[in-house]
Amino acid sequence: xxxxxxxxxxxxxxxxxxxxxxxxxxxxxxxxxxxxxxxxxxxxxxxxxxxxxxxxxxxxxxxxxxxxxxxxxxxxxxxxxxxxxxxxxxxxxxxxxxxxxxxxxxxxxxxxxxxxxxxxxxxxxxxxxxxxxxxxxxxxxxxxxxxxxxxxxxxxxxxxxxxxxxxxxxxxxxxxxxxxxxxxxxxxxxxxxxxxxxxxxxxxxxxxxxxxxxxxxxxxxxxxxxxxxxxxxxxxxxxxxxxxxxxxxxxxxxxxxxxxxxxxxxxxxxxxxxxxxxxxxxxxxxxxxxxxxxxx
Amino acid sequence: xxxxxxxxxxxxxxxxxxxxxxxxxxxxxxxxxxxxxxxxxxxxxxxxxxxxxxxxxxxxxxxxxxxxxxxxxxxxxxxxxxxxxxxxxxxxxxxxxxxxxxxxxxxxxxxxxxxxxxxxxxxxxxxxxxxxxxxxxxxxxxxxxxxxxxxxxxxxxxxxxxxxxxxxxxxxxxxxxxxxxxxxxxxx
Numbered sequence: 419x420x421x422x423x424x425x426x427x428x429x430x431x432x433x434x435x436x437x438x439x440x441x442x443x444x445x446x447x448x449x450x451x452x453x454x455x456x457x458x459x460x461x462x463x464x465x466x467x468x469x470x471x472x473x474x475x476x477x478x479x480x481x482x483x484x485x486x487x488x489x490x491x492x493x494x495x496x497x498x499x500x501x502x503x504x505x506x507x508x509x510x511x512x513x514x515x516x517x518x519x520x521x522x523x524x525x526x527x528x529x530x531x532x533x534x535x536x537x538x539x540x541x542x543x544x545x546x547x548x549x550x551x552x553x554x555x556x557x558x559x560x561x562x563x564x565x566x567x568x569x570x571x572x573x574x575x576x577x578x579x580x581x582x583x584x585x586x587x588x589x590x591x592x593x594x595x596x597x598x599x600x601x602x603x604x605x606x607x608x609x610x611x612x613x614x615x616x617x618x619x620x621x622x623x624x625x626x627x628x629x630x631x632x633x634x635x636x637x638x639x640x641x642x643x644x645x646x647x648x649x650x651x652x653x654x655x656x657x658x659x660x661x662x663x664x665x666x667x668x669x670x671x672x673x674x675x676x677x678x679x680x681x682x683x684x685x686x687x688x689x690x691x692x693x694x695x696x697x698x699x700x701x702x703x704x705x706x707x708x709x710x711x712x713x714x
Numbered sequence: 715x716x717x718x719x720x721x722x723x724x725x726x727x728x729x730x731x732x733x734x735x736x737x738x739x740x741x742x743x744x745x746x747x748x749x750x751x752x753x754x755x756x757x758x759x760x761x762x763x764x765x766x767x768x769x770x771x772x773x774x775x776x777x778x779x780x781x782x783x784x785x786x787x788x789x790x791x792x793x794x795x796x797x798x799x800x801x802x803x804x805x806x807x808x809x810x811x812x813x814x815x816x817x818x819x820x821x822x823x824x825x826x827x828x829x830x831x832x833x834x835x836x837x838x839x840x841x842x843x844x845x846x847x848x849x850x851x852x853x854x855x856x857x858x859x860x861x862x863x864x865x866x867x868x869x870x871x872x873x874x875x876x877x878x879x880x881x882x883x884x885x886x887x888x889x890x891x892x893x894x895x896x897x898x899x900x901x902x
Contacts (some may be wrong), residue, residue, distance in 0.1 A: 485721060485772065486751070488743025508785050567767040569752060571774065577750035581769070584746035608748055626747070636748065 422513070424474040424500055429463030429583075431456055431480065435669035438654035439608065443484035444666060445493075455666065456482040459687055460499050461609070462672045465640070468683060469500055469675035476500030478690065490632065493711050496690035503681045507610075507623050507639035510684035511598055514627065514635065518596060522685045525697050530595035531626075537602045538619055540587050541579060549603070549619050554578040560586070588631035600625040608645070610638035621638050627688075629696045637686030644676035716778040720753040720770050728760070728779040731768065735760045735779035735832050745771070760830065760837055761812075779832065786829045788821050796821070798829055798836070809836035817841045820873040820892045841892045846901050848887050849869055852878065865897075 419428065433541055436444040436455035449492040457463070460479050463514055481497045491608075502510055515532055519541035522529045538549045545552060545560055557578040561568035566585055585600075591597045604612040615621045623639035651668055658665060694706040704710040718729060723741040730736070736757040751772035758765045760781060770776065772820040786798035786807070795808030796818060802808040809829065813836045817827065820841040852868035865877040868888075876890055878897045889898040 441745075441751065486743070486745065487721070491743055491745065514780075567754070567769040569769045569771050569774070571771060572772070574750065576747075577771075580747035580750060581744075581751050584744055588746075602747075606749065648748060 419476050419500065422474070423478045424502070427464065427467055427475045428475050429457075429460045429467070429477065429479070431482075433457055433463070433669070434667060435462070435671070436666035437462070438651050438658065438666060438668060440654055440657045440661060440663055443486075445482050445484050446664070449464060453667070457617070458483050460496060461685070461687070463667050464499060464501060464685070465673040465680055466671055468503070469678050469680045472503060472681045474500070474502050483610075487711060488703075490692070490695075492691065492703050492707055495703075495707075495712070497687050497688040498690055499685065501640070501683050501685040503683045503687050505684040507600070507625055507637055507684050510637055510639075510686055511600075511625055514637070514686060515596075518627075519695070521693070528594070529695065530592075532596035533592065534597060534598045534600060535613075537583070537599050538615070538617075538621065539601075540583060540599070544582060549617075552579070557582050576603065579603065584631075588628065591628055591630055593630035595629070597628045599628065600624050607650075608638070609641050609650070611643075632696055633689075634692040634696065635686055635688040637684060639684050640680065640682075642676060642680040642682060644673060647676050648673060688705045717775045718778055719775050720772050723753055723755060728781040729757070730777040730779045731757060731759075735781045735834045735837065736764075737781075739765055745772075748786050750768055760832065770772065780834075781830060781837065783828050783830050786824055788823060788827055790823065791818070796839070798827065798839075801826075807831075807834075807836055809839050813837055818872075819870075820845050820847075820867055820890070822847065822872060842889065843893060844889055845892055846889050847874070849877050849878070849882065849884050852882065852884055854883075 432449060435454050437458055447454050447456060454601050459481050459672055460477060464475060468575050476499065478496060478498045480494055482494050486493055502513065507635045517528055519596045533614055535579065541547055541552060544602035545556060554573050554575050601615060601625055602622040607622035610622045612622050625637050626633055627635035641656060691706050693701060698706060700706050715834060718727060719821055723738055725738055725740065727738045728735055728901065729738065736759050737760050738755055739758050740756040741753045744754050753770045753772060755768050756765055784800060787801050789797045789799055795810060796814055797806055797808050799806045817839040825842055827842065828840040829836050832842040847870040849868045850871045853866050864880050866880055867875050868878040868882065876897050878888060882888065889901050890896065891898050
Protein backbone atom coordinates (compact mmCIF):
# COMPACT_ATOMS: atom_id res chain seq x y z
CA UNK A 419 0.00 0.00 0.00
CA UNK A 420 2.87 2.35 0.87
CA UNK A 421 4.58 1.55 -2.44
CA UNK A 422 1.44 2.46 -4.37
CA UNK A 423 0.83 5.53 -2.16
CA UNK A 424 -2.48 4.34 -0.71
CA UNK A 425 -3.26 6.25 2.49
CA UNK A 426 -4.14 4.30 5.65
CA UNK A 427 -7.34 5.57 7.27
CA UNK A 428 -9.45 4.71 10.30
CA UNK A 429 -13.25 4.89 10.42
CA UNK A 430 -15.79 4.17 13.20
CA UNK A 431 -16.97 0.65 14.03
CA UNK A 432 -19.97 2.10 15.89
CA UNK A 433 -22.43 4.01 13.73
CA UNK A 434 -25.88 5.62 13.90
CA UNK A 435 -26.85 3.98 10.60
CA UNK A 436 -26.48 0.50 9.13
CA UNK A 437 -26.39 -1.26 5.79
CA UNK A 438 -29.84 -1.97 4.37
CA UNK A 439 -28.58 -5.09 2.56
CA UNK A 440 -31.22 -7.69 3.53
CA UNK A 441 -28.58 -10.42 3.71
CA UNK A 442 -26.32 -8.61 6.18
CA UNK A 443 -27.33 -8.52 9.82
CA UNK A 444 -25.83 -5.65 11.81
CA UNK A 445 -25.45 -5.97 15.56
CA UNK A 446 -27.67 -3.42 17.21
CA UNK A 447 -26.37 -1.71 20.35
CA UNK A 448 -27.57 1.08 22.60
CA UNK A 449 -25.11 3.98 22.71
CA UNK A 450 -25.90 7.07 24.77
CA UNK A 451 -29.49 5.87 24.98
CA UNK A 452 -29.79 5.73 21.18
CA UNK A 453 -30.09 2.64 19.02
CA UNK A 454 -26.84 2.29 17.05
CA UNK A 455 -25.13 -0.38 14.95
CA UNK A 456 -21.75 -2.04 14.66
CA UNK A 457 -20.54 -1.90 11.06
CA UNK A 458 -20.55 -4.98 8.81
CA UNK A 459 -17.83 -3.36 6.68
CA UNK A 460 -16.13 0.06 6.62
CA UNK A 461 -17.51 0.72 3.11
CA UNK A 462 -19.89 3.61 3.84
CA UNK A 463 -17.47 5.62 5.97
CA UNK A 464 -14.62 5.02 3.51
CA UNK A 465 -16.79 6.25 0.65
CA UNK A 466 -17.48 9.43 2.61
CA UNK A 467 -13.71 9.93 2.90
CA UNK A 468 -13.31 9.21 -0.83
CA UNK A 469 -15.92 11.83 -1.68
CA UNK A 470 -14.20 14.36 0.56
CA UNK A 471 -10.58 13.70 -0.38
CA UNK A 472 -10.63 11.96 -3.81
CA UNK A 473 -7.64 9.84 -2.82
CA UNK A 474 -6.63 6.14 -2.66
CA UNK A 475 -7.29 4.77 0.85
CA UNK A 476 -7.13 1.50 2.83
CA UNK A 477 -7.58 0.10 6.31
CA UNK A 478 -7.58 -3.16 8.24
CA UNK A 479 -10.47 -3.18 10.69
CA UNK A 480 -12.63 -5.65 12.65
CA UNK A 481 -16.12 -6.04 11.19
CA UNK A 482 -19.16 -7.73 12.74
CA UNK A 483 -21.98 -9.72 11.20
CA UNK A 484 -24.72 -11.44 13.13
CA UNK A 485 -25.96 -14.92 12.16
CA UNK A 486 -22.78 -15.86 10.33
CA UNK A 487 -21.02 -18.81 11.94
CA UNK A 488 -19.51 -21.94 10.47
CA UNK A 489 -16.21 -23.47 9.35
CA UNK A 490 -15.55 -20.39 7.22
CA UNK A 491 -17.42 -17.78 9.25
CA UNK A 492 -17.02 -16.05 12.60
CA UNK A 493 -19.35 -13.16 13.57
CA UNK A 494 -16.31 -10.94 14.11
CA UNK A 495 -13.44 -10.93 11.63
CA UNK A 496 -10.78 -8.64 10.21
CA UNK A 497 -11.20 -6.96 6.86
CA UNK A 498 -8.63 -5.32 4.63
CA UNK A 499 -10.58 -2.87 2.49
CA UNK A 500 -9.17 -0.47 -0.05
CA UNK A 501 -10.24 1.88 -2.82
CA UNK A 502 -8.34 2.99 -5.92
CA UNK A 503 -9.47 6.22 -7.57
CA UNK A 504 -9.71 6.10 -11.35
CA UNK A 505 -9.52 2.30 -11.57
CA UNK A 506 -12.25 -0.01 -12.82
CA UNK A 507 -12.73 -3.53 -11.48
CA UNK A 508 -10.51 -5.07 -14.18
CA UNK A 509 -7.57 -2.83 -13.25
CA UNK A 510 -8.21 -3.47 -9.56
CA UNK A 511 -8.08 -7.23 -10.18
CA UNK A 512 -4.69 -6.77 -11.86
CA UNK A 513 -3.46 -4.87 -8.83
CA UNK A 514 -4.82 -7.53 -6.43
CA UNK A 515 -2.93 -10.20 -8.37
CA UNK A 516 0.28 -8.28 -7.71
CA UNK A 517 -0.54 -7.87 -4.01
CA UNK A 518 -1.47 -11.55 -3.52
CA UNK A 519 1.60 -12.60 -5.51
CA UNK A 520 3.85 -10.70 -3.10
CA UNK A 521 2.04 -12.20 -0.08
CA UNK A 522 2.63 -15.68 -1.49
CA UNK A 523 6.28 -14.83 -2.10
CA UNK A 524 6.61 -13.71 1.52
CA UNK A 525 5.14 -17.04 2.69
CA UNK A 526 7.22 -19.07 0.18
CA UNK A 527 4.04 -20.45 -1.35
CA UNK A 528 4.14 -21.50 -5.02
CA UNK A 529 2.39 -18.96 -7.21
CA UNK A 530 0.33 -19.86 -10.26
CA UNK A 531 -1.26 -17.34 -12.58
CA UNK A 532 -4.87 -16.73 -11.38
CA UNK A 533 -7.78 -17.61 -13.60
CA UNK A 534 -10.70 -15.35 -14.45
CA UNK A 535 -14.19 -16.70 -15.07
CA UNK A 536 -17.48 -14.98 -15.76
CA UNK A 537 -20.35 -15.86 -13.41
CA UNK A 538 -22.76 -15.97 -16.31
CA UNK A 539 -20.52 -18.34 -18.32
CA UNK A 540 -20.16 -20.64 -15.31
CA UNK A 541 -23.94 -20.87 -14.90
CA UNK A 542 -24.52 -21.44 -18.61
CA UNK A 543 -21.85 -24.17 -18.71
CA UNK A 544 -23.45 -26.11 -15.83
CA UNK A 545 -27.04 -25.80 -17.02
CA UNK A 546 -26.22 -25.90 -20.76
CA UNK A 547 -28.59 -23.07 -21.57
CA UNK A 548 -28.72 -19.28 -22.01
CA UNK A 549 -28.64 -17.09 -18.91
CA UNK A 550 -31.88 -15.42 -20.00
CA UNK A 551 -33.77 -18.73 -19.84
CA UNK A 552 -32.53 -19.76 -16.37
CA UNK A 553 -35.21 -20.02 -13.69
CA UNK A 554 -35.27 -21.26 -10.09
CA UNK A 555 -37.31 -24.23 -11.34
CA UNK A 556 -34.63 -25.15 -13.89
CA UNK A 557 -31.93 -24.98 -11.23
CA UNK A 558 -34.03 -27.09 -8.87
CA UNK A 559 -34.47 -29.72 -11.61
CA UNK A 560 -30.71 -29.79 -12.09
CA UNK A 561 -30.19 -30.43 -8.36
CA UNK A 562 -32.75 -33.25 -8.50
CA UNK A 563 -31.04 -34.79 -11.53
CA UNK A 564 -27.66 -34.66 -9.75
CA UNK A 565 -29.24 -36.07 -6.60
CA UNK A 566 -28.31 -33.03 -4.51
CA UNK A 567 -30.57 -31.35 -1.99
CA UNK A 568 -32.35 -28.13 -2.94
CA UNK A 569 -34.01 -26.11 -0.17
CA UNK A 570 -37.80 -25.99 -0.04
CA UNK A 571 -39.89 -22.85 0.17
CA UNK A 572 -39.63 -19.62 -1.74
CA UNK A 573 -36.13 -19.44 -3.26
CA UNK A 574 -35.24 -16.38 -5.33
CA UNK A 575 -33.43 -16.84 -8.63
CA UNK A 576 -30.32 -15.14 -7.21
CA UNK A 577 -30.27 -17.46 -4.20
CA UNK A 578 -30.71 -20.49 -6.48
CA UNK A 579 -27.90 -19.27 -8.77
CA UNK A 580 -25.56 -18.78 -5.82
CA UNK A 581 -26.34 -22.23 -4.49
CA UNK A 582 -25.73 -23.70 -7.95
CA UNK A 583 -22.29 -22.05 -8.11
CA UNK A 584 -21.48 -23.13 -4.56
CA UNK A 585 -22.57 -26.74 -5.08
CA UNK A 586 -21.35 -27.52 -8.59
CA UNK A 587 -18.80 -24.89 -9.65
CA UNK A 588 -16.62 -23.90 -6.69
CA UNK A 589 -15.60 -27.49 -5.80
CA UNK A 590 -14.18 -27.77 -9.34
CA UNK A 591 -11.96 -24.68 -9.04
CA UNK A 592 -8.23 -25.30 -9.20
CA UNK A 593 -6.98 -25.63 -5.61
CA UNK A 594 -3.46 -24.29 -6.25
CA UNK A 595 -4.32 -20.81 -7.51
CA UNK A 596 -6.76 -17.94 -7.28
CA UNK A 597 -9.87 -17.76 -9.45
CA UNK A 598 -11.61 -14.45 -10.01
CA UNK A 599 -15.33 -14.61 -10.77
CA UNK A 600 -16.56 -11.52 -12.64
CA UNK A 601 -19.70 -10.30 -14.38
CA UNK A 602 -22.42 -11.22 -11.91
CA UNK A 603 -26.10 -10.88 -12.84
CA UNK A 604 -27.15 -7.22 -12.52
CA UNK A 605 -29.62 -8.25 -9.79
CA UNK A 606 -26.58 -9.01 -7.59
CA UNK A 607 -24.93 -5.63 -8.11
CA UNK A 608 -25.17 -4.46 -4.45
CA UNK A 609 -23.11 -1.25 -4.62
CA UNK A 610 -21.38 -2.01 -7.92
CA UNK A 611 -22.28 -0.34 -11.20
CA UNK A 612 -23.94 -2.35 -13.95
CA UNK A 613 -23.14 -2.77 -17.64
CA UNK A 614 -24.40 -4.69 -20.69
CA UNK A 615 -22.12 -7.51 -21.88
CA UNK A 616 -21.52 -8.70 -25.48
CA UNK A 617 -24.45 -11.15 -25.28
CA UNK A 618 -26.80 -8.42 -24.10
CA UNK A 619 -26.90 -9.57 -20.47
CA UNK A 620 -27.13 -6.89 -17.81
CA UNK A 621 -24.12 -7.60 -15.60
CA UNK A 622 -22.77 -6.20 -12.36
CA UNK A 623 -19.23 -4.84 -12.60
CA UNK A 624 -18.02 -6.76 -9.58
CA UNK A 625 -15.82 -9.72 -8.77
CA UNK A 626 -15.08 -12.24 -6.06
CA UNK A 627 -11.71 -13.89 -5.47
CA UNK A 628 -11.48 -17.59 -4.60
CA UNK A 629 -8.64 -19.91 -3.74
CA UNK A 630 -10.01 -23.34 -4.48
CA UNK A 631 -13.56 -22.99 -3.19
CA UNK A 632 -12.65 -20.53 -0.41
CA UNK A 633 -13.83 -16.96 -1.03
CA UNK A 634 -11.30 -14.42 0.17
CA UNK A 635 -12.31 -11.10 -1.43
CA UNK A 636 -15.16 -9.16 -2.99
CA UNK A 637 -14.72 -6.07 -5.16
CA UNK A 638 -16.75 -3.54 -7.12
CA UNK A 639 -16.35 -0.97 -9.82
CA UNK A 640 -18.17 1.36 -7.47
CA UNK A 641 -21.57 2.80 -8.16
CA UNK A 642 -21.27 6.62 -8.02
CA UNK A 643 -24.78 7.69 -9.12
CA UNK A 644 -26.70 9.00 -6.09
CA UNK A 645 -30.12 8.37 -7.67
CA UNK A 646 -29.39 4.71 -8.42
CA UNK A 647 -27.99 4.36 -4.90
CA UNK A 648 -31.21 5.80 -3.43
CA UNK A 649 -33.25 3.41 -5.57
CA UNK A 650 -31.26 0.34 -4.46
CA UNK A 651 -31.51 1.36 -0.81
CA UNK A 652 -35.27 1.79 -1.23
CA UNK A 653 -35.54 -1.72 -2.78
CA UNK A 654 -33.55 -3.13 0.17
CA UNK A 655 -35.83 -1.37 2.66
CA UNK A 656 -38.88 -2.89 0.92
CA UNK A 657 -37.31 -6.38 0.90
CA UNK A 658 -36.51 -6.04 4.60
CA UNK A 659 -40.11 -5.08 5.28
CA UNK A 660 -41.48 -8.04 3.27
CA UNK A 661 -39.25 -10.52 5.09
CA UNK A 662 -39.97 -9.08 8.52
CA UNK A 663 -36.34 -8.02 9.03
CA UNK A 664 -35.18 -5.22 11.31
CA UNK A 665 -35.87 -1.83 9.70
CA UNK A 666 -32.41 -0.29 10.12
CA UNK A 667 -31.59 3.42 10.06
CA UNK A 668 -30.58 4.40 6.52
CA UNK A 669 -27.17 6.07 6.17
CA UNK A 670 -28.03 9.47 4.72
CA UNK A 671 -24.37 10.51 4.97
CA UNK A 672 -23.57 7.91 2.31
CA UNK A 673 -26.24 9.29 -0.01
CA UNK A 674 -24.94 12.83 0.64
CA UNK A 675 -21.40 11.69 -0.23
CA UNK A 676 -22.63 10.28 -3.56
CA UNK A 677 -24.55 13.50 -4.13
CA UNK A 678 -21.43 15.57 -3.41
CA UNK A 679 -19.46 13.40 -5.84
CA UNK A 680 -17.86 10.03 -5.24
CA UNK A 681 -14.82 9.79 -7.56
CA UNK A 682 -14.80 7.09 -10.24
CA UNK A 683 -13.18 4.26 -8.29
CA UNK A 684 -12.96 0.55 -7.60
CA UNK A 685 -12.89 -1.00 -4.14
CA UNK A 686 -12.29 -4.41 -2.63
CA UNK A 687 -12.43 -6.11 0.76
CA UNK A 688 -10.25 -9.08 1.71
CA UNK A 689 -11.13 -11.34 4.63
CA UNK A 690 -7.89 -11.53 6.61
CA UNK A 691 -8.76 -14.78 8.42
CA UNK A 692 -9.67 -16.42 5.12
CA UNK A 693 -6.31 -15.34 3.68
CA UNK A 694 -4.59 -16.81 6.76
CA UNK A 695 -6.58 -20.03 6.31
CA UNK A 696 -5.28 -20.56 2.81
CA UNK A 697 -1.72 -19.51 3.71
CA UNK A 698 -1.60 -21.95 6.63
CA UNK A 699 -3.75 -24.70 5.12
CA UNK A 700 -6.29 -24.42 7.96
CA UNK A 701 -9.65 -26.02 7.15
CA UNK A 702 -11.58 -24.14 9.83
CA UNK A 703 -11.55 -20.42 10.61
CA UNK A 704 -11.27 -21.37 14.29
CA UNK A 705 -7.68 -22.46 13.63
CA UNK A 706 -6.62 -18.91 12.76
CA UNK A 707 -8.56 -17.08 15.51
CA UNK A 708 -7.25 -17.00 19.10
CA UNK A 709 -10.77 -16.90 20.58
CA UNK A 710 -13.55 -17.99 18.22
CA UNK A 711 -16.99 -16.55 19.04
CA UNK A 712 -18.08 -19.33 21.45
CA UNK A 713 -15.02 -18.64 23.61
CA UNK A 714 -14.88 -14.88 23.08
CA UNK B 715 -44.74 -27.92 18.87
CA UNK B 716 -41.05 -27.35 19.62
CA UNK B 717 -38.89 -26.39 16.68
CA UNK B 718 -35.30 -25.46 15.90
CA UNK B 719 -34.01 -22.64 13.73
CA UNK B 720 -31.07 -23.48 11.43
CA UNK B 721 -28.78 -21.39 13.61
CA UNK B 722 -29.38 -23.89 16.44
CA UNK B 723 -28.38 -26.82 14.20
CA UNK B 724 -25.55 -29.01 15.46
CA UNK B 725 -24.51 -32.63 15.30
CA UNK B 726 -26.87 -34.92 17.21
CA UNK B 727 -29.90 -32.61 17.10
CA UNK B 728 -33.12 -34.58 16.42
CA UNK B 729 -35.52 -33.10 13.89
CA UNK B 730 -38.61 -34.19 11.93
CA UNK B 731 -38.27 -34.40 8.14
CA UNK B 732 -40.88 -35.91 5.81
CA UNK B 733 -42.66 -37.40 8.84
CA UNK B 734 -39.62 -39.34 10.07
CA UNK B 735 -37.27 -38.51 12.95
CA UNK B 736 -33.75 -37.63 11.81
CA UNK B 737 -30.52 -36.90 13.61
CA UNK B 738 -28.17 -34.20 12.27
CA UNK B 739 -24.81 -35.74 11.43
CA UNK B 740 -23.11 -32.66 9.97
CA UNK B 741 -24.11 -29.03 9.55
CA UNK B 742 -22.34 -26.49 7.36
CA UNK B 743 -23.18 -22.79 7.18
CA UNK B 744 -22.92 -21.71 3.53
CA UNK B 745 -23.21 -18.16 2.29
CA UNK B 746 -22.45 -18.29 -1.37
CA UNK B 747 -22.10 -14.93 -3.06
CA UNK B 748 -23.53 -12.00 -1.15
CA UNK B 749 -27.10 -13.19 -0.88
CA UNK B 750 -29.18 -15.72 0.99
CA UNK B 751 -27.34 -18.02 3.42
CA UNK B 752 -28.05 -21.74 3.76
CA UNK B 753 -27.46 -24.65 6.11
CA UNK B 754 -26.23 -27.69 4.25
CA UNK B 755 -26.68 -30.71 6.47
CA UNK B 756 -26.25 -34.45 6.43
CA UNK B 757 -29.07 -36.11 8.35
CA UNK B 758 -29.62 -39.73 9.42
CA UNK B 759 -33.12 -41.15 9.22
CA UNK B 760 -33.52 -42.81 12.60
CA UNK B 761 -36.01 -45.34 11.23
CA UNK B 762 -33.99 -46.53 8.23
CA UNK B 763 -30.46 -45.48 9.21
CA UNK B 764 -30.02 -43.84 5.79
CA UNK B 765 -27.90 -40.67 5.65
CA UNK B 766 -28.96 -38.01 3.13
CA UNK B 767 -28.08 -34.41 2.32
CA UNK B 768 -30.61 -31.70 3.18
CA UNK B 769 -30.16 -27.99 2.50
CA UNK B 770 -32.21 -25.38 4.37
CA UNK B 771 -32.59 -21.64 3.99
CA UNK B 772 -30.78 -19.95 6.84
CA UNK B 773 -33.26 -18.95 9.56
CA UNK B 774 -35.81 -21.59 8.50
CA UNK B 775 -37.50 -23.46 11.36
CA UNK B 776 -37.71 -27.23 11.52
CA UNK B 777 -39.91 -29.23 13.85
CA UNK B 778 -38.07 -30.96 16.70
CA UNK B 779 -38.34 -34.75 16.92
CA UNK B 780 -39.45 -36.12 20.27
CA UNK B 781 -36.63 -38.66 20.45
CA UNK B 782 -34.79 -39.77 23.58
CA UNK B 783 -32.49 -42.59 24.60
CA UNK B 784 -33.48 -44.48 27.79
CA UNK B 785 -31.94 -47.41 29.60
CA UNK B 786 -34.50 -50.18 29.92
CA UNK B 787 -34.49 -53.75 31.16
CA UNK B 788 -35.46 -56.57 28.80
CA UNK B 789 -38.26 -58.73 30.22
CA UNK B 790 -39.62 -61.24 27.71
CA UNK B 791 -40.71 -61.86 24.12
CA UNK B 792 -44.37 -62.72 23.45
CA UNK B 793 -43.68 -63.89 19.89
CA UNK B 794 -44.49 -60.50 18.39
CA UNK B 795 -43.08 -57.91 20.74
CA UNK B 796 -40.05 -57.70 22.96
CA UNK B 797 -41.04 -56.17 26.26
CA UNK B 798 -38.87 -53.74 28.20
CA UNK B 799 -39.26 -52.05 31.55
CA UNK B 800 -38.06 -48.68 32.71
CA UNK B 801 -36.24 -49.62 35.97
CA UNK B 802 -37.12 -46.27 37.59
CA UNK B 803 -40.77 -45.86 36.68
CA UNK B 804 -41.53 -49.58 36.07
CA UNK B 805 -43.32 -48.48 32.90
CA UNK B 806 -43.37 -51.29 30.31
CA UNK B 807 -43.11 -50.96 26.53
CA UNK B 808 -43.10 -53.43 23.65
CA UNK B 809 -40.65 -53.11 20.76
CA UNK B 810 -41.59 -54.59 17.38
CA UNK B 811 -39.33 -56.47 14.96
CA UNK B 812 -38.31 -53.32 13.07
CA UNK B 813 -37.24 -51.53 16.22
CA UNK B 814 -35.36 -54.59 17.47
CA UNK B 815 -33.30 -55.13 14.33
CA UNK B 816 -30.67 -57.73 15.26
CA UNK B 817 -30.65 -56.75 18.93
CA UNK B 818 -32.83 -59.73 19.93
CA UNK B 819 -29.99 -62.10 18.98
CA UNK B 820 -28.07 -60.97 22.04
CA UNK B 821 -30.80 -60.56 24.61
CA UNK B 822 -31.06 -62.49 27.82
CA UNK B 823 -33.76 -61.67 30.27
CA UNK B 824 -32.95 -58.74 32.56
CA UNK B 825 -30.31 -57.34 30.17
CA UNK B 826 -30.10 -53.53 30.32
CA UNK B 827 -30.51 -52.08 26.82
CA UNK B 828 -30.52 -48.59 25.39
CA UNK B 829 -33.97 -48.02 23.92
CA UNK B 830 -34.48 -45.04 21.61
CA UNK B 831 -38.00 -43.71 22.09
CA UNK B 832 -39.83 -41.69 19.45
CA UNK B 833 -43.08 -40.12 20.69
CA UNK B 834 -42.76 -42.47 23.65
CA UNK B 835 -42.58 -45.64 21.52
CA UNK B 836 -39.45 -47.76 20.91
CA UNK B 837 -37.78 -46.78 17.63
CA UNK B 838 -34.53 -48.69 18.04
CA UNK B 839 -32.93 -50.98 20.61
CA UNK B 840 -29.21 -51.29 21.27
CA UNK B 841 -28.09 -54.36 23.26
CA UNK B 842 -25.39 -53.95 25.94
CA UNK B 843 -21.94 -53.51 24.34
CA UNK B 844 -20.76 -56.72 25.99
CA UNK B 845 -22.82 -59.79 26.79
CA UNK B 846 -21.94 -63.12 28.42
CA UNK B 847 -23.73 -66.05 26.80
CA UNK B 848 -23.66 -69.85 26.99
CA UNK B 849 -22.82 -71.83 23.85
CA UNK B 850 -25.72 -74.08 22.91
CA UNK B 851 -24.07 -75.87 20.03
CA UNK B 852 -20.65 -76.00 18.37
CA UNK B 853 -18.31 -78.60 16.84
CA UNK B 854 -16.22 -80.58 19.32
CA UNK B 855 -13.20 -78.68 20.63
CA UNK B 856 -9.60 -79.48 19.84
CA UNK B 857 -8.09 -79.97 23.25
CA UNK B 858 -4.73 -78.32 23.79
CA UNK B 859 -5.08 -76.13 20.72
CA UNK B 860 -4.92 -72.71 22.32
CA UNK B 861 -2.42 -70.98 20.09
CA UNK B 862 -2.84 -71.75 16.43
CA UNK B 863 -5.76 -69.42 15.81
CA UNK B 864 -8.47 -70.75 13.58
CA UNK B 865 -12.11 -70.64 14.59
CA UNK B 866 -15.48 -72.32 14.23
CA UNK B 867 -19.08 -71.14 14.39
CA UNK B 868 -20.86 -71.44 17.72
CA UNK B 869 -24.63 -71.10 18.23
CA UNK B 870 -25.54 -69.15 21.31
CA UNK B 871 -28.54 -69.73 23.59
CA UNK B 872 -30.07 -66.43 22.38
CA UNK B 873 -29.85 -67.23 18.66
CA UNK B 874 -26.66 -65.44 17.63
CA UNK B 875 -23.89 -67.24 15.80
CA UNK B 876 -20.36 -66.25 16.86
CA UNK B 877 -16.97 -67.38 15.60
CA UNK B 878 -15.06 -68.85 18.52
CA UNK B 879 -11.55 -70.35 18.91
CA UNK B 880 -11.28 -74.10 18.27
CA UNK B 881 -10.72 -75.01 21.95
CA UNK B 882 -14.10 -73.63 23.09
CA UNK B 883 -16.66 -76.28 24.04
CA UNK B 884 -20.45 -76.54 24.10
CA UNK B 885 -21.93 -75.35 27.38
CA UNK B 886 -19.15 -72.84 28.02
CA UNK B 887 -19.92 -69.22 28.75
CA UNK B 888 -18.17 -66.60 26.61
CA UNK B 889 -17.98 -62.80 26.48
CA UNK B 890 -18.97 -61.15 23.16
CA UNK B 891 -18.74 -57.60 21.84
CA UNK B 892 -22.22 -57.04 20.35
CA UNK B 893 -21.08 -54.04 18.23
CA UNK B 894 -18.77 -56.24 16.15
CA UNK B 895 -20.36 -59.60 16.98
CA UNK B 896 -16.91 -60.88 17.93
CA UNK B 897 -15.76 -63.29 20.63
CA UNK B 898 -13.79 -61.54 23.38
CA UNK B 899 -12.90 -64.17 25.98
CA UNK B 900 -14.00 -67.18 27.96
CA UNK B 901 -15.93 -66.48 31.16
CA UNK B 902 -14.96 -68.70 34.05
